[in-house]
Amino acid sequence: MVKSPIEEIEKIELDLLLDAIYRCYGYDFRGYALPFIQRRVHHRLRNEKLPSISALQEKILHDPTVMQxxxxxxxINVTEMFRDPSFFKALRTKVLPKIKDKSTIRIWHIGSSTGEEVYSMSILLHEEGLYEKAKIYATDINEENIKKAKKGVFSIDGMQQYTQNYFEAGGKRSFSEYYKAIGEQVIFRPYLQTNVIFAQHNLVTDHSINEFDIIICRNVLIYFNKELQNKVHQLLYESLCLEGYIGLGKREGIKFTSYGNRYEEFDATEKLYRKYR
Structure with missing residues (x-):
């Protein structure tokens, strides 16, 4: 399909914008999927009341607030406690029994956002008697998300949904045991982050941080183009121990990547794979 002159100009503007962001701030979004970038950039144009992408580029180069x-x-900060409960139930009933006898269990939670799913993992490990020998590495590209996650403070508005998710994920106790309600907020018990390391990490530009038994990378790769997806899959593969498990989002997969033949499908419905070579 032939692009119109306006579409061609916008593509040039987007390329220049992303290159300027990388050169000025060090954030590399050049391999992100074009439709995603277009939606987000047009959202910012409306908010800043700017006439063009070129005008946005000029502003971010001279105003770090606009870049922020x-x-x-x-x-993307779409998250909740025990999001997709069946996924956490599969971890509880299928994955953890396979690795429970290891002396240490290392888990990498990529794109951890403000921490809801990380605390969910802590609760799951605690109930299965594995938390004391586990270490969860929770990483996100956004440093502000990491700061919020460390606090373990969330709005009480979501607790009803989170409680339902918890029980659908196989929860064994009263969910309220894990937090204290204060006014309109809840604070999760401090022991749930004792074995969690929160850190800023960029999948696009940073290297592996350890070797892991489980990697959770859900709904992150859908925002990357195919080339960048393959690059990230290399990082994930190299970060996963032999017979380690990786969990992806519902719209993601490994089959058509460069590493598809190095995993076996462990749970097709929940997009869980095991590295076997």
Missing amino acids: NLFCDFS
Whole structure:
């Protein structure tokens, strides 16, 4: 399909914008999927009341506040406790029994956002008697998300949904045991982050941080183009121990990547794979 002159100009503007962001701020969004970038950039144009992408480029080069706003636009923060309960139930009933006898269990939670799913993992490990020998590495590209996650403070508005998710994921206790309600907020018990390391990490530009038994990378790769997806899959593969497990999002997979033949499908429905070579 032939692009119109306006579409061609917008593509040039987007390429220049992403290159300027990388050269000025060090954030590399050049391998992100074009439709995602377009949606987020147009959202920022409306908010800043700017006439063009070129005008946005000029503004971010001279105003770091605008760059921070755009960075937040690119950082997707859709999350909740025990999001997709069946996924956490599969971890509980299928994956953890396979690795429970290891002396240490290392888990990498990529794109951890503000921490809801990380605390969910802590609760799951605690109930299965594995938390004391586990270490969870929770990483996100957005440093502000990491700061929020460390606090373990969330709005009480979500607790009803989170409680339902918890029980659907196989929860064994009263969910309220894990937090204290204060006004309109809840604070999760401090022991749930005793074995958690929160850190900023960029999948696009940073290296592996350890070797892991489980890697959770859900709904992150859908925002990357095919070339960048393959690059990230290399990082994930190299970060996973032999017979380690990786969990992806519902719309993601390994089959058509360069590493598809190095995993076996462990749970097709929940997009869980095991590295076997």
